[in-house]
Amino acid sequence: IAQNISDDNDFSPGMETWLQLRCETPILVQQGDRFILRRASPLTTLGGGEIFDPWAPRFRKKERSKRTLQLEAISQGDQLVFLDRAGPAGLYLKEAHSRWGRPPPKSILLGDRILSPSQCNSLSDKVLAHLRESHLKNPLSLGTPKRSLQSGVLMELGPAAFDALIARLDNEKRLVSSDGLARENDWKPYLTDAEENAARQLLDLLDTSKW
Numbered sequence: 001i002a003q004n005i006s007d008d009n010d011f012s013p014g015m016e017t018w019l020q021l022r023c024e025t026p027i028l029v030q031q032g033d034r035f036i037l038r039r040a041s042p043l044t045t046l047g048g049g050e051i052f053d054p055w056a057p058r059f060r061k062k063e064r065s066k067r068t069l070q071l072e073a074i075s076q077g078d079q080l081v082f083l084d085r086a087g088p089a090g091l092y093l094k095e096a097h098s099r100w101g102r103p104p105p106k107s108i109l110l111g112d113r114i115l116s117p118s119q120c121n122s123l124s125d126k127v128l129a130h131l132r133e134s135h136l137k138n139p140l141s142l143g144t145p146k147r148s149l150q151s152g153v154l155m156e157l158g159p160a161a162f163d164a165l166i167a168r169l170d171n172e173k174r175l176v177s178s179d180g181l182a183r184e185n186d187w188k189p190y191l192t193d194a195e196e197n198a199a200r201q202l203l204d205l206l207d208t209s210k211w
Contacts, residue, residue, distance in 0.1 A: 003059050005067055018071050019049070020059040029054045031099075055082065055099070079104030083116040088123065089156035090115035110168070111160030124169055126154055131175060131182055140189045143181030
């Protein structure tokens with residue numbers, strides 16, 4: 001089955017377009033392989049092409065523009081498309097090696113995961129947002145247990161990848177990680193307004209007390 005991804009409705013000899021081919025049974029192909037399409041009876045050569053995206057999900061018309069942009073980027077050598085498309089946590093390192101032999105240029109290694117820069121930035125922002133929220137909820141704490149920051153989409157990272165992300169943020173001076181706790185660089189425990197008032201009243205009471 002051939003689905004036309006481009007906007008062209010008709011095919012004419014010599015034209016080029018983006019197609020998704022779906023076979024009745026799986027076949028072994030790699031990115032960059034070339035192929036020829038022939039009709040069995042009568043024997044006729046229909047065309048040929050190059051495999052750009054052997055891991056493509058099934059094409060849907062509502063995604064035409066998005067998929068076209070992805071294929072154009074892939075054809076220009078951008079392998080980060082595959083990482084972005086894999087989800088917010090990228091690909092497992094083993095799967096990336098099975099596809100390309102080595103990580104794509106500009107990709108980021110986090111433990112057992114390979115991510116694109118945009119994925120890494122997005123996950124980093126979520127960690128920092130969780131950390132800020134924790135500080136606001138627990139103003140007297142010295143820090144936040146690192147594992148408690150791993151919620152929501154960050155759960156898609158395994159322990160090794162999440163620890164590597166925390167270490168990366170620490171190295172970038174975007175947080176401080178020590179003894180299982182994480183904190184913002186300028187974080188200091190503080191009393192809320194209500195707690196300060198209560199403390200002041202207690203001190204005043206002690207000052208005026210006979211004790």
